[in-house]
Amino acid sequence: MAADGSSLTTTGYIQHHLTNWTYGKLPAGTYCDGTSVQETTGWTTAHCAEEMAAMGFNAIHVDSMLWSLGLGAIFLLLFRWGAKRAHSGVPSGMLNFIEFMIEFIDNTVKDAFQYKSRYVAPLALTIFAWVFLMNLMDLVPVDWIPQLAVLVTGDPHFYFKVVPTTDPNVTLGMGFTVFLLIIFFSVKQKGLIGFIKELTFHPFHPSFKGVGLIFAPLLITFNFILETIGLVAKPISLGLRLFGNLYAGEVIFILIAAMFSAGLFFGLFAGVLHQLWAILHILVIYLQALVFMVLTIVYMSMAFHEDDEDQFNH
Amino acid sequence: MNLNLTLIGQSLAFIVFVFICMKFIWPHLTAALAERQKKIADGLAAADRAGKDLELAQEKATKTLREAKAEAAGIIESANKRAAQIVDEAKEQARTEGDRIKAAAQAEVEQEVNRAKEQLRSQVSVLAFAGAEKVLESSVDQAAHKDMIDKLAASL
Numbered sequence: 001m002a003a004d005g006s007s008l009t010t011t012g013y014i015q016h017h018l019t020n021w022t023y024g025k026l027p028a029g030t031y032c033d034g035t036s037v038q039e040t041t042g043w044t045t046a047h048c049a050e051e052m053a054a055m056g057f058n059a060i061h062v063d064s065m066l067w068s069l070g071l072g073a074i075f076l077l078l079f080r081w082g083a084k085r086a087h088s089g090v091p092s093g094m095l096n097f098i099e100f101m102i103e104f105i106d107n108t109v110k111d112a113f114q115y116k117s118r119y120v121a122p123l124a125l126t127i128f129a130w131v132f133l134m135n136l137m138d139l140v141p142v143d144w145i146p147q148l149a150v151l152v153t154g155d156p157h158f159y160f161k162v163v164p165t166t167d168p169n170v171t172l173g174m175g176f177t178v179f180l181l182i183i184f185f186s187v188k189q190k191g192l193i194g195f196i197k198e199l200t201f202h203p204f205h206p207s208f209k210g211v212g213l214i215f216a217p218l219l220i221t222f223n224f225i226l227e228t229i230g231l232v233a234k235p236i237s238l239g240l241r242l243f244g245n246l247y248a249g250e251v252i253f254i255l256i257a258a259m260f261s262a263g264l265f266f267g268l269f270a271g272v273l274h275q276l277w278a279i280l281h282i283l284v285i286y287l288q289a290l291v292f293m294v295l296t297i298v299y300m301s302m303a304f305h306e307d308d309e310d311q312f313n314h
Numbered sequence: 315m316n317l318n319l320t321l322i323g324q325s326l327a328f329i330v331f332v333f334i335c336m337k338f339i340w341p342h343l344t345a346a347l348a349e350r351q352k353k354i355a356d357g358l359a360a361a362d363r364a365g366k367d368l369e370l371a372q373e374k375a376t377k378t379l380r381e382a383k384a385e386a387a388g389i390i391e392s393a394n395k396r397a398a399q400i401v402d403e404a405k406e407q408a409r410t411e412g413d414r415i416k417a418a419a420q421a422e423v424e425q426e427v428n429r430a431k432e433q434l435r436s437q438v439s440v441l442a443f444a445g446a447e448k449v450l451e452s453s454v455d456q457a458a459h460k461d462m463i464d465k466l467a468a469s470l
Contacts (some may be wrong), residue, residue, distance in 0.1 A: 024318065052316055061320040068324060072331045079339045086346030088353050102343045121344075122336035130331060164324075169317060173324030180325075 010258050015049070017142060017254045020167060021159045022046040024059020047157065061167055068164035071133040079129070101129070105293075112297045115304040120297060123181070127174070128293040131242065134170070135285030137163045138249055139278055142257045165246040165288075168239065175239030178296050182234065185303040194306070199227040234299055238292060245288050249281050435470055439463035 023045050030036040032048035045062075046052040052059065082098035091099055105125045113120050140162060149160035164170045186195045200223050206216035256277060259270035442463050443456060 020316075020320075022316070022318075055316070055318070057318045059316070059318040060323060061318065064320050065323050065327075069327055072327060076331060076334055076339070079335070079343070083339045083342035086343050088346055088349035099343065099347060102340075102347065106344065118340075119332075119336060122340040123332050125340065126328075126332045126335045130328075167320065169320035170324045172317070173321045174328050176321070177325045177328045 013258055014251070014254050016157075016159065017146065017257075018161070018166075018251070019049060019052070019159045020061040020161050021063040022052045022055060022059050023062045024052075024055035026051055027054055029054060061161075061169060063159070063161050064164045064167040064170050067137065067162055068130075068134055068170055071137070071164070072130050075126075075129040075133055079125075101125070108294065109297055112294060113301045113304070115301065117185075117300070117304065119181075119185075120300050123300070124293050124297050127296055128289050131165065131174075131292050132285065132289035134164045135246060135289055138166075138246060138253065138281060138285060141274075142250070142253050163246060163250055165242055166250045168243045171243040171246075172236070172239035174242075174292075175235035175237075178238060178299060179232075179235035182231070182299050182303045185300060189304050190306055199231070200224045202227060234295075238295055242288050242292055245284060249277075249284055252277055253281075431470075435467045438467040438470065442466070 023043060025042065026037055026044055026046070028037050031054065032050045046055060046059070078094075079098060082095055085095055086099070102125070105128060106121060109121045109124050145162045146158075146160040150156060150158050161167065183195075186198070190198065200220045202223055203226070204219045204223055206212065206219040206223075208216055253274070256270050256274045259266045259273075261267075262270075439460060443459070446459075
C-alpha cells in the first residue's frame with residue numbers, strides 16, 4: 001500500500017496510483033493542504049491533483065519521461081549490441097532473438113508498405129519495441145516500484161507511475177510525431193499542391209464545367225473539412241487507443257490490488273483475479289504495440305500513395 | 315489527465331530514438347541478414363555445382379576408361395599380329411639360311427671330290443708305272459710311256 005496508514009482510503013489509493021510525478025511552475029493561489037502560494041514559483045514538484053491542474057501545460061511528468069526514456073534506451077542498447085555483433089555466420093542466443101524481431105518487422109513493413117523508404121522500417125521497429133517495453137511495465141505488480149520510490153525518497157505521498165503508456169502525454173506525443181511524419185512524407189511525395197489537392201478534391205470530385213462550377217467551392221469546402229477531420233483523427237486515435245487500453249488495464253490492476261487489503265478471502269480472490277488479468281494483459285500489451293506499429297505503417301503507406309485518379313478526371 | 319510538456323518531450327525522444335534506430339541499428343542488422351542470405355544461396359549453388367561437377371567427372375572417367383580399354387585391345391591385337399609376323403619372318407629366314415648352308419656344303423663336297431680326283435689323277439701314272447715295273451720286271455722307259463699314262467689319267 002502506497003500511502004501512510006491513517007489517511008489511507010481505497011479512493012485515495014487508486015487516485016494516488018493514477019497520478020504522475022509532476023514537475024512544473026506553480027502559479028499563485030491556495031492549494032490542497034491549505035498552503036497558499038503568494039506568487040508564481042520556480043520549477044517545483046506538485047503535491048496534489050489541484051496543484052498539477054494549476055500548473056497547466058508548463059509542467060512535465062518526470063516519471064513518464066524517466067521510464068519512457070529508460071525503456072527506450074534499453075531497446076536501443078540491446079539492438080545496438082545486436083547490430084555490432086551481427087554477422088553472416090550462425091547466430092546464437094540473444095542475437096537470434098534480435099534477428100527474429102528484425103525479420104518480423106521487415107516482413108510486416110513489406111506487406112503493408114509497397115514503396116521504397118529507409119525510414120519506415122526503423123520507425124516501425126522503434127514503435128513496436130518501445131511501446132511494447134512501456135506496456136510491459138504494466139505487468140509489474142502495481143505497488144512494487146512506487147513503494148520502492150517511497151522508501152527511497154522518504155516521502156509517503158510521492159507519486160510514481162511506472163507505465164508510461166498510461167500517460168496520454170506519452171501516447172499522444174508519439175501519435176502527433178507520426179502525424180508530423182504523415183504530413184512531411186505526403187508533402188515530400190506529392191508536393192504541396194498534390195497534398196492540398198488530396199485534401200480538397202476527395203471524396204467528392206468537384207467539376208469545373210457548366211453548372212458544376214457553382215457547386216465546386218461548396219464541394220471543396222466540404223471535402224476539406226471531411227479530409228482534415230480524417231487526417232487529425234489518425235494521430236488522436238493512435239494515441240488514445242493505446243492510452244485507453246493501457247489505462248483501463250492499469251485501473252483494473254489497481255482495483256484488484258486494492259482488494260488485497262480487504263481480508264483473507266478477498267485477498268485470495270484478488271490473487272486469482274490478478275493472475276487471470278495479467279495473462280490476458282500479456283496479449284493486450286503485445287497487440288497494442290502491434291496495432292500502433294501496423295497503423296503507423298499503413299498511414300505512411302497512405303502518405304506515399306499517389307492517386308492516379310486525377311489523370312482520368314482531367 | 316493533464317496535457318503538458320511531457321507531450322513535446324516524448325515527441326522529441328521518439329524522433330531521436332527513430333533516428334538512432336535508422337542510423338545505427340537497422341542497416342547493420344539488415345545488412346548482416348542479407349549477407350547471410352547471399353552466403354546460403356551461394357552455398358546451395360556451390361553444392362549444386364559440385365554435384366553437377368561430380369556427375370561430369372564420373373562421365374569423363376567412364377569415357378576415359380572405355381577409351382583406354384579400346385586402346386589396350388588395339389595394342390594387344392597389333393602385338394599379336396606383329397608376333398605372328400616375326401615368327402613368319404624368322405621361319406622364312408631360317409629356311410633361306412638352311413638352304414644356303416646346304417648349298418655351301420654341297421659345293422664344298424664337290425670341291426673336295428674334285429680335289430681327291432685331281433690327286434688320284436696325278437698319282438695314277440706313278441702307280442701304273444710301279445705296277446707295270448712289277449709286271450715286266452724290266453725297266454721301262456718312263457719318259458716314253460708317260461704321255462700314254464697321262465692320257466689315261468685324264469680320261470678318268
